[in-house]
Amino acid sequence: MYAVNYHRASSVADAAKRGGGDAKYLSGGMTLLPAMKTRLAAPSDLVDLSRLEELRGVRISGRTVTIGAATTHYEVSTDAGLKSAFPLLCRFASLIGDPAVRYKGTIGGSIANNDPAADYPAALVALGATVVTDKREIAAEDFFTGLFETALDDGEIVTAVRFDIPEKAGWEKFRNPASRYAIVGVFVAKKGDGVRVAVTGAGDDGVFRSKEIEAALAKGLDQKALDGISVPSDGLMGDIHASPEYRANLIAVMAKRAVAQAAG
Amino acid sequence: MSDVVMTVNGRKVAASVEDRTLLVHFLRENLNLTGTHVGCDTSQCGACVVHVDGKAVKSCTMLAAQASGSTIVTIEGLAEGAELHPVQAAFREHHGLQCGFCTPGMIMAATDMIRRHPEGLDEKTVRHELEGNICRCTGYHNIVKAILAASKAMAAGGEAKAA
Structure with missing residues (x-):
């Protein structure tokens, strides 16, 4: 690591x-x-934000969930209110990294860094979430702009994430057995305005919505609608763990499982 | 440079360190607490797990400056004098180690896991929760046995000790 100056905000x-x-x-x-x-x-x-109480905690008001940016994955996975209102998100957070990573990692950090294999970007895009900063609000889909890139301006701080609980949702990921990062993760969410399917771990530019799978699910969350579906491998990552074609196939498989989970 | 102050294994320590100093290096090199190991250095293997304010974290992925003001427990701080912590005793009893390199991290992760599951543990849960600790000897079988035994012993002893 190069030399750096540490400040606790x-x-x-x-x-x-x-x-x-x-x-x-x-x-x-x-x-x-x-x-x-x-x-x-x-x-x-x-500039260390992790001890700022004003950035912590989960608030649920009606169907709207607001999660402070410095809320850890452990805190999301064990939040009593979320467990009854939207248990999928608790399960989702409990599958990030490993127990030691979940004690430290936060929702704000995950999205602000926008690692192409991070889990939260997929959840937020599928949920149609809003990213709240110290200056403005940004739709999740406009927030993630590319590999490790976001719409954040210089010096802008993510303070919270907000979304409405969907009617149905599912999440499946195929993990690298050592790093625990997603090789492919698919988040499916059904809301009044339709079905959104977001994919992490696979795209060259990070998280993206799968048009093919969304089109197939336009009539509802029916696993059979995905039989024989083919997802193009253009724009997908290839590395020592998986080729673009392998990832394309995994997207279809993970999407089917996520739909089964959402429908169940 | 950062002035860091923390309580490590019950002892208050203060030092001036480079801001980029990782907690694991601070523990090993400044405090000579070399029981905490550096394995992968990429936050995957868990050999560097210590407790920071009661939570098991990877000390290779935390700056010493971030830990300033915190209470740290390392493998050296687990036993009470000559009496091993129940998890250490169970690892010895069940031969939960081969080369021993991953053992400090395994034990620190296990004590945290047992504390998080006061209702008790089963084999599936232990294996799942050990996902952040890698044993390159692949000696998981006895590690899992040791953790299950320690969980039972601690429940029986009524001492769900946070350590």
Whole structure:
């Protein structure tokens, strides 16, 4: 890791003052610190947001869920309110990384770093979530702009994520057995305005919606509608773990399982 | 440089370290607590697991500066004097180690796991929850046995000790 200056923010306003330029915000550090250790990221300064109480916690109001950006995966997976209102998200969070990673990793950190194999981007895009920052609100679909890239401006801070609980939803991922990152993960959500299917781990540009699978499910969450479906391998990642074609096939398989789960 | 102050195994420590110092290096090199190991260095293997404010985390993926103000327990802080912690005793009893490199992390992860499951553990849960700890000798069978035994022993002893 290159030399860096560490600051612990005393508030979001304090953090905003220290951000910008070559500084980066640090939350759980589960994406950023490994990137710094491998020198893929070399910020001049780290502004630590993880101890800011104002960024923590899950609030449920009617059908609307708001999760503070510094809420850890462990906290989401064990939140009593979410367990009764939207248990799938608790299960989803309990499948990120491993127990030690879940104690540290946060929803805000996951999305602000936008690792192409992170789980939350798929959930937020499928749920049609809104990303709340210290300056504005951004639709999840517009937030994730490419590999490790987001719509965040220099120095802008993710403060929360908000979404309405869907009528039905399912999540399946095929994990790398060592890193626990998704080789392919598919989140399916049905709301009044239709079915959204978001894929992580597979796209060259990070999370994306699968048009083919969404079209097949336009009439509802029916697993049979996905029989024989073919997902194109254009624009999919290929690496030592899986070729683009293998990932394309996995998208169809994971989507079927996610639909079965949502329908069940 | 960062001035860090933390409580490690019950002892208050203070030091001035480079901001980029990882907690695991601070423990090993500044405090000479070399029981905590560096295995993969990519937050996958779990050999570096320690407890920070009661939670098992990977000390290779946390800065010492982030841990300033926290309470840390490492493998060296688990036993009470000559008396092994029940999880350590169970690892010895069930031969839950081969080369021993992953053992400190396994034990720190296991004590956290047992604390999180006061209702008791079954084999499936233990194997699932050990997903962040890799034993390159592939000695999982006895590790799982040891954790199950420790969980029972601690429940029987009424000491769901947080450690």
